[in-house]
Amino acid sequence: xxxxxxxxxxxxxxxxxxxxxxxxxxxxxxxxxxxxxxxxxxxxxxxxxxxxxxxxxxxxxxxxxxxxxxxxxxxxxxxxxxxxxxxxxxxxxxxxxxxxxxxxxxxxxxxxxxxxxxxxxxxxxxxxxxxxxxxxxxxxxxxxxxxxxxxxxxxxxxxxxxxxxxxxxxxxxxxxxxxxxxxxxxxxxxxxxxxxxxxxxxxxxxxxxxxxxxxxxxxxxxxxxxxxxxxxxxxxxxxxxxxxxxxxxxxxxxxxxxxxxxxxxxxxxxxxxxxxxxxxxxxxxxxxxxxxxxxxxxxxxxxxxxxxxxxxxxxxxxxxxxxxxxxxxxxxxxxxxxxxxxxxxxxxxxxxxxxxxxxxxxxxxxxxxxxxxxxxxxxxxxxxxxxxxxxxxxxxxx
Amino acid sequence: xxxxxxxxxxxxxxxxxxxxxxxxxxxxxxxxxxxxxxxxxxxxxxxxxxxxxxxxxxxxxxxxxxxxxxxxxxxxxxxxxxxxxxxxxxxxxxxxxxxxxxxxxxxxxxxxxxxxxxxxxxxxxxxxxxxxxxxxxxxxxxxxxxxxxxxxxxxxxxxxxxxxxxxxxxxxxxxxxxxxxxxxxxxxxxxxxxxxxxxxxxxxxxxxxxxxxxxxxxxxxxxxxxxxxxxxxxxxxxxxxxxxxxxxxxxxxxxxxxxxxxxxxxxxxxxxxxxxxxxxxxxxxxxxxxxxxxxxxxxxxxxxxxxxxxxxxxxxxxxxxxxxxxxxxxxxxxxxxxxxxxxxxxxxxxxxxxxxxxxxxxxxxxxxxxxxxxxxxxxxxxxxxxxxxxxxxxxxxxxxxxxxxxxxxxxxxxxxxxxxxxxxxxxxxxxxxxxxxxxxxxxxxxxxxxxxxxxxxxxxxxxxxxxxxxxxxxxxxxxxxxxxxxxxxxxxxxxxxxxxxxxxxxxxxxx
Numbered sequence: 001x002x003x004x005x006x007x008x009x010x011x012x013x014x015x016x017x018x019x020x021x022x023x024x025x026x027x028x029x030x031x032x033x034x035x036x037x038x039x040x041x042x043x044x045x046x047x048x049x050x051x052x053x054x055x056x057x058x059x060x061x062x063x064x065x066x067x068x069x070x071x072x073x074x075x076x077x078x079x080x081x082x083x084x085x086x087x088x089x090x091x092x093x094x095x096x097x098x099x100x101x102x103x104x105x106x107x108x109x110x111x112x113x114x115x116x117x118x119x120x121x122x123x124x125x126x127x128x129x130x131x132x133x134x135x136x137x138x139x140x141x142x143x144x145x146x147x148x149x150x151x152x153x154x155x156x157x158x159x160x161x162x163x164x165x166x167x168x169x170x171x172x173x174x175x176x177x178x179x180x181x182x183x184x185x186x187x188x189x190x191x192x193x194x195x196x197x198x199x200x201x202x203x204x205x206x207x208x209x210x211x212x213x214x215x216x217x218x219x220x221x222x223x224x225x226x227x228x229x230x231x232x233x234x235x236x237x238x239x240x241x242x243x244x245x246x247x248x249x250x251x252x253x254x255x256x257x258x259x260x261x262x263x264x265x266x267x268x269x270x271x272x273x274x275x276x277x278x279x280x281x282x283x284x285x286x287x288x289x290x291x292x293x294x295x296x297x298x299x300x301x302x303x304x305x306x307x308x309x310x311x312x313x314x315x316x317x318x319x320x321x322x323x324x325x326x327x328x329x330x331x332x333x334x335x336x337x338x339x340x341x342x343x344x345x346x347x348x349x350x351x352x353x354x355x356x357x358x359x360x361x362x363x364x365x366x367x368x369x370x371x372x373x374x375x376x377x378x379x380x381x382x383x384x385x386x387x388x389x390x391x392x393x394x395x396x397x398x
Numbered sequence: 399x400x401x402x403x404x405x406x407x408x409x410x411x412x413x414x415x416x417x418x419x420x421x422x423x424x425x426x427x428x429x430x431x432x433x434x435x436x437x438x439x440x441x442x443x444x445x446x447x448x449x450x451x452x453x454x455x456x457x458x459x460x461x462x463x464x465x466x467x468x469x470x471x472x473x474x475x476x477x478x479x480x481x482x483x484x485x486x487x488x489x490x491x492x493x494x495x496x497x498x499x500x501x502x503x504x505x506x507x508x509x510x511x512x513x514x515x516x517x518x519x520x521x522x523x524x525x526x527x528x529x530x531x532x533x534x535x536x537x538x539x540x541x542x543x544x545x546x547x548x549x550x551x552x553x554x555x556x557x558x559x560x561x562x563x564x565x566x567x568x569x570x571x572x573x574x575x576x577x578x579x580x581x582x583x584x585x586x587x588x589x590x591x592x593x594x595x596x597x598x599x600x601x602x603x604x605x606x607x608x609x610x611x612x613x614x615x616x617x618x619x620x621x622x623x624x625x626x627x628x629x630x631x632x633x634x635x636x637x638x639x640x641x642x643x644x645x646x647x648x649x650x651x652x653x654x655x656x657x658x659x660x661x662x663x664x665x666x667x668x669x670x671x672x673x674x675x676x677x678x679x680x681x682x683x684x685x686x687x688x689x690x691x692x693x694x695x696x697x698x699x700x701x702x703x704x705x706x707x708x709x710x711x712x713x714x715x716x717x718x719x720x721x722x723x724x725x726x727x728x729x730x731x732x733x734x735x736x737x738x739x740x741x742x743x744x745x746x747x748x749x750x751x752x753x754x755x756x757x758x759x760x761x762x763x764x765x766x767x768x769x770x771x772x773x774x775x776x777x778x779x780x781x782x783x784x785x786x787x788x789x790x791x792x793x794x795x796x797x798x799x800x801x802x803x804x805x806x807x808x809x810x811x812x813x814x815x816x817x818x819x820x821x822x823x824x825x826x827x828x829x830x831x832x833x834x835x836x837x838x839x840x841x842x843x844x845x846x847x848x849x850x851x852x853x854x855x856x857x858x859x860x861x862x863x864x865x866x867x868x869x870x871x872x873x874x875x876x877x878x879x880x881x882x883x884x885x886x887x888x889x890x891x892x893x894x895x896x897x898x899x900x901x902x903x904x905x906x907x908x909x
Contacts, residue, residue, distance in 0.1 A: 178413045182888045183421060184847035187881060190869055191421070195428040271548050275851055278550045279866060291548065298554050298855075302562075312551045319546035327542070 033256075036332035043328020050321040053314070057137040060130075062088030071095055071286045081286070094131040094288050098122065106306045121306040123297065129310060136290035137314045139283055140270050143204035144318065147269035150208025152262050155215030160246055162216070163223025174220070181213045189272060190281035200283055207269060215261050222254040256333030263326035267319045274315050290315050406896075410889045418471075419464055421881050422874060426460035429872025431485065453483060454875075467878060481882065482875035486867055492879040495864060500883055502756045503853070503860035505772075507845050509780045514787035515838060519831075521788070522795025524592060527822065529800060533591035537792060544789035553782045553855040557753045560778050565749025573619025582612025626739050629732035631672050638665035638725040645724070649717045650710070651819050660706040660714040661721035664699050668725045679733050683765040688730065695719075695726035734773075737766045750774050754857045779856045783849060787841060794837055799830040832902045836895040843891030847884035 027035070037043060064083040071079045079095055092098065100122055101107070106129075107116025120129035162173040180188075192206040226232065227250060235249050274291030276282035283289035290311040297307035431454060435447050450456065455463050470480035481492035525534045586608035590600045618624060629637075642661035643652070650657040678687070699722030703715025742750060745758055752758065752775045761771055802808065803826050811825040846861065853862030861880055868876030900906045 175409060175413055176416075178409070178889075179417045179420070182413060182885045182892075183417050183881070184844070184850075184884055184888075186848065186850050187421065187865065187877075187884075188424075190865075191424045191428055194869065195424070267546065271546075274548045275550060278548075279851065279854060281869065291550070294548075294551060294554070298550075301554060301558050308551075308554065312548065315548050315551065316543070316546050319548075320543065323542050323546055 033332045037328050040328035040331055042324050043331075046321040046324035046328070049317065050325065053137065053317060053321070054141055057134050057141060058088070060088045060090040061092075061094060061134045061138075062086045062090075063138060090131060090134070092118075092128040092131045094127065094135040095286055096128075097126040098128060100126045104304060120310045121304070123304070123307055124300075129293075129307060132288045132293055133290065133310050133314055135288045136293055136311055137318070139200040139287070139289045140273055140315065140318055142200045143207060143273040144266045144269050144322070146201065146204030147208040147211050148262050148266040150205055151212035151215055151265055152258070154209065155212030156219050156251075156258055158212070159216035159219025160223055160251065163220035164227055164242070164246055164250070166224075170220070173216070177213045177216055180210060185210055185272060186276065186279075189276050190279065193276050193281040193283075200287070200289070203273070203283060204269075207272065211265055211269060211272075215258065215265065218257055218261055219254060222257055223250055226250045226253055256330075260326055260330045260333060263322055263329060267322035267326065270315060270319045270322070406893055410893065414885055414889065415468075417885060418468070418878065418881060422464040422467065422878055423460045425869065425872075425874045425877045426463060429869070429874060431456065431872040431874070433872065450485060453489065454485065463874075467875070471878075471882065481879050484868070484873055484876045484879075486871045486873045486876060492875050495876065496861075496879045496883060499859060499861050499864045502858060503846060503849055503862070505756070506776065506779055506783065506853070506858065506860060507842065507849060509776055510783035510787065511838070511842055511845065513780060514784040514791055517784070518788040518791025519795045519834065522792040523799060523822075523827070525792065526796045526799035526803065528592060528594065531591050531594060533588065534796075536591075541789040541793055544785055547785075549782060549786065550851050550855055552785060553778075553852060556778050556782055557855070560781065561749065561751040561753045565751055568624060568750050571619065571622065571624030573615055573624070578612045578616045578619075581615045582608040585611035628735050628738075629728060631669065634672060634725065634728050634732060635665075635669055637728045638668060638721070641665075641724040642721045645720050646717050648819070648823060649720065650713045651817060654710060654713060656706055656708050656710060657703075657714040657717045660703045660718040661699075663706060664702050664718045664722040665725050667698060667702070668695075668722065668729060672729060675729060676733070679766075685765065691726060692723065695722045698722050734766050734769050737763070737770055741767060741770050745771075751777055753778060756858055756860075779852050779858055782852045782855075783845065787845070790841070791834065791838070794834055795830065798833050799826060802826045802830040805829075832899065835902060836899045839891050839895040839898055843888040846887050 062085065064081050064085050066083050070082050072082060073079050081093075081095060098118075101117055104118075104122035104124070104126070106119060106121035108114070108119035109116065115130075118128050118130065120133055122129060123132075158173050158177070162170045188210050189207055192210070193203055232245060232249055235245050240249070273282055273289065274294075277284075277289040277291035278295040280292075280295065283292060285292075293311040294308060297304060301308050432447055432450060435443060435450065438446075440446065455466060458466075467482055470482060473480050479493045481496070483489045484492050484495055487495055521537060525537045528534055586604040589607035590604040593603045594600070595603070639662070642658065642665050646652060646654065646658045646661055652658060696719045699717075699719030700715045702722075703713075703718040704711050706718075707714030741763075744761065744763070745752075756772070756775050758771050758775075761767065763771075808821060808826050811821045816825075849860065850862035850865055852858070853860045854866055857863075861883060864876055865880040867873065868880065
């Protein structure tokens with residue numbers, strides 16, 4: 001996050017400085033963003049929960065790297081999974097059917113806290129639901145990060161090229177984006193899942209290849225407006241190459257939009273993976289995914305509700321955490337978002353300080369403090385590029 | 399404008415061609431349409447395989463097959479579509495399968511969209527007008543949760559609590575004190591944080607909302623309304639007068655006595671027509687009759703508005719037309735509910751709210767029966783589809799309205815001394831709804847393709863089942879049929895969204 005913005009850096013504006021500006025004097029843009037993010041309680045909580053879930057999912061049942069993922073029985077009849085297996089601290093695995101204890105009901109007790117033999121219960125075959133849910137969570141996390149990474153790379157590069165160079169490469173890339181957009185993601189995802197499914201890694205890669213479109217459009221919009229700014233002209237006059245202008249001058253300014261939208265894409269990826277697996281087109285047996293578990297036992301809601309609640313809970317937790325982190329990041333990156341307090345509260349707080357009793361509230365930042373949530377969603381049709389943006393520059397006027 | 403349209407249509411055609419090529423070849427490569435036959439033990443297996451290879455041209459590579467399919471699809475331009483045969487549906491032409499499937503999906507999507515717009519935009523406006531209130535924070539938090547909910551999970555929950563448990567309640571309607579208390583509390587809290595004001599006002603609001611909502615539920619429970627729900631002429635009068643006051647308050651303000659009078663007169667006309675209409679409903683139970691009456695309802699409103707309106711004919715006509723249509727709608731609901739006891743007798747034991755399919759198979763009855771049956775099947779999938787859209791529209795409307803409320807022209811409107819209603823409805827809302835309109839147009843296109851999961855869970859024989867069946871069994875023509883409809887609709891609605899934006903906002907030009 002090497003963002004050093006010449007325009008937004010706090011400068012000494014003398015008497016015009018507001019209290020907020022004084023508080024951040026001398027900090028780089030990156031430090032500002034970090035500080036705003038760390039102060040966002042909800043986002044920080046979500047970040048901690050997410051890290052805990054990732055740790056729990058990967059350390060508990062261990063994981064399998066490589067291999068075909070198919071099951072094979074050895075001489076004694078115990079099933080092993082193909083691939084390099086790393087054991088975790090949880091003694092059970094997600095593919096073996098264990099003897100059914102207590103009708104398969106969950107053995108977890110909250111007070112006094114104890115996990116018991118099968119904390120999340122067992123399915124009809126006796127498989128440990130805790131191990132299954134942990135494995136499914138692993139898959140969701142893998143898919144989530146892969147989708148984020150792949151669409152970040154593809155979306156940003158295509159959007160940057162398209163917005164920076166314009167002309168025929170722009171039309172070509174945007175038509176290609178349209179092609180991917182009009183195919184509902186569930187269609188391409190299902191076909192991809194059917195062709196390459198079974199393996200979360202491959203599945204995530206392909207889902208990522210399909211998910212970059214919104215990001216590319218947003219990055220293009222940002223590039224289109226940023227490339228007309230004075231600091232880009234200055235860089236070009238100074239002899240900077242196209243690559244340098246893109247990476248050092250424009251990209252750092254677009255990083256907020258990019259990061260925020262990537263997080264939102266990642267939360268959508270969790271849900272898409274679950275939905276595709278639910279339909280049977282995602283991750284396939286013998287591997288497990290959260291959507292697949294729910295799909296398999298959706299008729300058993302009355303008799304074995306735990307087969308339904310636990311996987312669902314983890315999908316929601318993952319998606320919710322990412323959404324909250326994205327929200328916190330958006331607040332942190334958006335400079336208009338100075339304080340998310342109500343005007344009444346702010347006025348009360350200011351009035352409580354004896355030394356500023358004479359100072360009236362600065363109208364600026366709080367009166368428009370609510371930041372529009374529009375950039376949370378992908379392109380609002382023609383909104384990103386209404387005419388006037390470029391025509392408003394003084395140089396264009398006769 | 400025309401060149402813009404032509405250029406856009408050209409681009410759309412190109413995009414559709416490339417996209418259909420991708421979908422076709424990928425599906426063809428990834429599927430094996432002969433799998434079921436290879437596994438079969440029928441004596442004439444080889445002939446069946448040869449026959450299927452022949453009708454589906456399986457001896458040709460997928461790319462060639464795509465172009466033969468495209469040749470058939472191109473005939474759509476001269477209105478003779480040939481999208482191939484679907485072997486999973488007994489070699490039925492795909493166009494036929496599409497026609498029946500698209501009908502039920504469009505029904506579903508229309509219902510979900512209308513509900514999502516009404517509820518989402520309303521909540522969005524309320525949260526924007528009560529920014530940073532408890533209501534605003536709770537709604538924002540709820541939308542976050544909704545965004546994180548997998549739709550299939552919601553659908554399974556809906557099946558359990560919206561259908562099975564609710565049906566159990568309907569079979570033996572017993573309103574518990576707990577339910578009355580909770581309903582009262584929720585409505586009290588919502589209204590309290592919505593109306594705001596000093597603590598005294600808040601307490602009064604809370605108390606009256608608590609008594610009103612809880613009392614209504616208690617009253618309905620005591621009178622056995624849930625066993626035989628009816629509206630009756632009393633209900634029509636109450637809702638009609640309520641609609642007249644409410645719509646006038648929003649549309650013109652209650653100070654406009656003529657508009658209020660016009661809408662009250664239309665309500666009176668409908669109440670006078672209530673008993674004669676019952677004969678009409680009984681003897682002519684036809685769909686076109688309802689459509690005609692609906693148009694007549696709007697007409698009555700306009701005429702009354704013009705007669706009574708005085709100086710503000712247009713406002714009065716508009717208000718009266720809306721009120722008239724609402725009242726007519728309530729009368730239709732009243733008529734449909736009349737067959738409810740009979741309907742409960744005739745349907746399967748599982749209960750009123752259905753969880754499977756779009757119709758009760760083999761149910762005989764007149765139009766009112768069919769409407770009630772369709773409605774009972776539509777409720778749950780519509781809710782499942784609408785929930786996510788409601789959350790999205792709420793957020794859009796909130797941010798859009800907040801942006802507009804900070805504009806200078808809104809401040810000017812306030813400075814002129816206009817009432818808060820005029821400022822919000824006439825100055826702010828009109829501008830705030832421009833982006834919403836385009837988003838909704840955009841969304842409808844996406845929703846038709848996105849209903850796959852909901853349709854699968856509720857066993858709704860629509861486009862979704864077409865797609866899932868086709869993909870599972872390797873029926874490429876069926877998948878392509880799905881794609882043609884959803885893809886074309888998606889690009890068309892995209893175009894509509896763009897045009898709508900430029901039509902509503904004169905600052906934007908299309909070219």
